[in-house]
Amino acid sequence: MQSAALPRAFSRQVLESCPDSCFAVSESLDITYCNNAWDRFAEQNQGSPEFFAARVVARNLLDFIPEDVRKYHADLFKKARVLGQPVSHDYECSSANVFRLYRMQIYPLETGFVIINSRRVEHAHDRTPMEPDETLYRNSTGMIRMCSNCGRTNRAGDRAAWDWVPDYVEHKPDKTTHGVCSPCLEYYYRSSLDSRSN
Numbered sequence: 001m002q003s004a005a006l007p008r009a010f011s012r013q014v015l016e017s018c019p020d021s022c023f024a025v026s027e028s029l030d031i032t033y034c035n036n037a038w039d040r041f042a043e044q045n046q047g048s049p050e051f052f053a054a055r056v057v058a059r060n061l062l063d064f065i066p067e068d069v070r071k072y073h074a075d076l077f078k079k080a081r082v083l084g085q086p087v088s089h090d091y092e093c094s095s096a097n098v099f100r101l102y103r104m105q106i107y108p109l110e111t112g113f114v115i116i117n118s119r120r121v122e123h124a125h126d127r128t129p130m131e132p133d134e135t136l137y138r139n140s141t142g143m144i145r146m147c148s149n150c151g152r153t154n155r156a157g158d159r160a161a162w163d164w165v166p167d168y169v170e171h172k173p174d175k176t177t178h179g180v181c182s183p184c185l186e187y188y189y190r191s192s193l194d195s196r197s198n
Ligand SMILES: [Zn+2]
Pocket: 147, 148, 149, 150, 151, 152, 180, 181, 182, 183, 184, 185
């Protein structure tokens, strides 16, 4: 009943002129479209061609989301569908020097969804910077694990210890894996912890 009242699509003109990075996904979360601002955002933040629009369209959104919070994201879309209303989620996308908080707004359409990512907060970091010490951060399998939300780095052999290593945020080290650090899990993905303990 609710979906009958939802728009069929966002106008392409609105999305193309939007300064925020926007994209659309099908009902099964396959990426169907990215706007102009998408590649600018990808270049500034990930800097890797693997995140440019040409490479992500037709792939599933959940493939880009770490396993720890994949269900959390899938549930956000389910919630937007059930409510028939936009649903939002805040996330961090900082550089080595600047803390940046973004809000992802998920708009359910008659079929599929449009997602708009807008910047809410930006200021200098107040975290204690650590040196990129390979002996401290490279684990026994040769990998460095970083939080996909805030960019903190996990200390080898201690899954609960996460440090702010600006050099690793600026130049992603070789052989990196991604997870979500304990503060981010608690603060940004609380409901995924709740569902885990149920
Ligand atoms: Zn984090």
